[in-house]
Amino acid sequence: MEHAFKEAQRLIEAHDIITIHGHAMPDGDCYGSQIALRNMLLDRYPNKRVYIVGSGIPSFFDLLGKPDIVDDETIAQSLVILVDVSCLRRAEDPRSFNGKSFLKFDHHRPNEGLESFDGVSVVDYRRIAAAEILYEFAEAMGYPVSKLTGSAMYLGIVTDSGRFAYHGTTPRTMEIVNRFRGMGVRTKQIERIAFYRPPRIRNFITYIRRRSKMYRSVRYAVIKAEDCIKRDLTPDEALRLVNSMKVNEPEVHTYCLIVRFNEDLAKAELRSNRSYPVHGVATSFGGGGHRFASGCELNLQKDPDAIERLLKELDQLERNLEDDGA
Ligand SMILES: [Mn+2]
Known part of the structure; x- marks a missing residue:
């Protein structure tokens, strides 16, 4: 992982414009990872332009923030970073293909042949959430994890793990989550919104x-x-x-x-x-x-x-x- 992290950081540092993309029908891990990555990059590089491309999860916009409205030209000049998605073909916005360079943080097993990716890959499919990989990246490379960044990562981990029940939840997952709790992340509030089911769904x-x-x-x-x-x-x-x-x-x-x-x-x-x-x-x-x-x-x-x-x-x-x- 160490080598991939360094490659990822080199790419990030080499670009002034970064656009962060996720998969179609974004879920908690996709949107949470986008928010977390935008925040930690802006905290570390206040002079870079970092944008989220995608529809996000509207019920979280007040608490965690909204995606950005990004024009074609900006995407064409940017480093495209995929989070929680294996390849450009599966990204929500097809303009992701037009980026200048490509990087991904993901935990899906790529379907060889159908999901090739021509860029730097930070992939570990034993991880329960893409947000967990982003946390490891932040910790290893010294990126700041603010309370907001931790909240967005918590959303990713708690939803993709089915409240820490699914296969792939590890002692390390719990260690990271406890760190978020220690930072004052409002875990119960995040869960209330994430797992709310309106009557039509029930x-x-x-x-x-x-x-x-x-x-x-x-x-x-x-x-x-x-x-x-x-x-x-x-x-x-x-x-x-x-x-x-x-x-x-x-x-x-x-x-x-x-x-x-x-x-x-x-x-x-x-x-x-x-x-x-x-x-x-x-x-x-x-x-x-x-x-x-x-x-x-x-x-x-x-x-x-x-x-x-x-x-x-x-x-x-x-x-x-x-x-x-x-
Ligand atoms: Mn995921």
């Missing part, structure tokens, strides 16, 4: 749970995009509720939420309990993500049996004992 979780079925060891649900929209959710919002299918059933080791957009296209989100790595299944369908949390698109026109094939592959996942104690 009702939809009930809907998904009712519709879910078993395919051998896989709990899955197939829902239609139009049924999401009828219930006031976008299909992408619906897909992000996949974790709510987990309800303490010891015989279930994998969870799969599928949204059918039309006759030809479906999207699937895959999750598993510890020891059943779903990432390989997702990449075999052209998707990607993390070891125990991945997603993919299914082309039903080319492969009408894709859903069944996906469920079958998930059921046949081998338990990986090495992951049990980690």
Whole structure:
């Protein structure tokens, strides 16, 4: 990591304009990492121009700050830094391609071939959040972590770890989080906003749970995009509720939420309990993500049996004992 950190710092110091980009449909880790990085860079280099490109999470704008409005020319002159996203193709704003140089801080496993990145990579996919990697970068390279920066990093870590429950949460994660607490970061307030679920979302979780079925060891649900929209959710919002299918059933080791957009296209989100790595299944369908949390698109026109094939592959996942104690 040391070498990548130094390369990253060299790139940052060589550019006066920096634009920070995240993935489409930004989540707490994406937006939190963008805010944290903008703050720590501006604290350290007050003369640089550092901007966040993307839509952010509006419910946090009062507490943590907003993304910037950035014109094409600025992006074209900037060092583009990706956070929480593996490649330019997956960045929210396609103008990210136009940067002068490229750097990324990420914890996704790149889908080799589909997600190449031509720039400096600070990547560690054992980390629970991109924000945790940014904290390590700040600590190793002496960047200041203010209370605001710590708050944004806390948002990233607490959401990506499912309140410190998911695989990949480590003693180091807790050490970092405790440092934020020591700085006076208002962790409870951040959690209240981050995990607030309006009635339409709560009702939809009930809907998904009712519709879910078993395919051998896989709990899955197939829902239609139009049924999401009828219930006031976008299909992408619906897909992000996949974790709510987990309800303490010891015989279930994998969870799969599928949204059918039309006759030809479906999207699937895959999750598993510890020891059943779903990432390989997702990449075999052209998707990607993390070891125990991945997603993919299914082309039903080319492969009408894709859903069944996906469920079958998930059921046949081998338990990986090495992951049990980690
Ligand atoms: Mn993340």
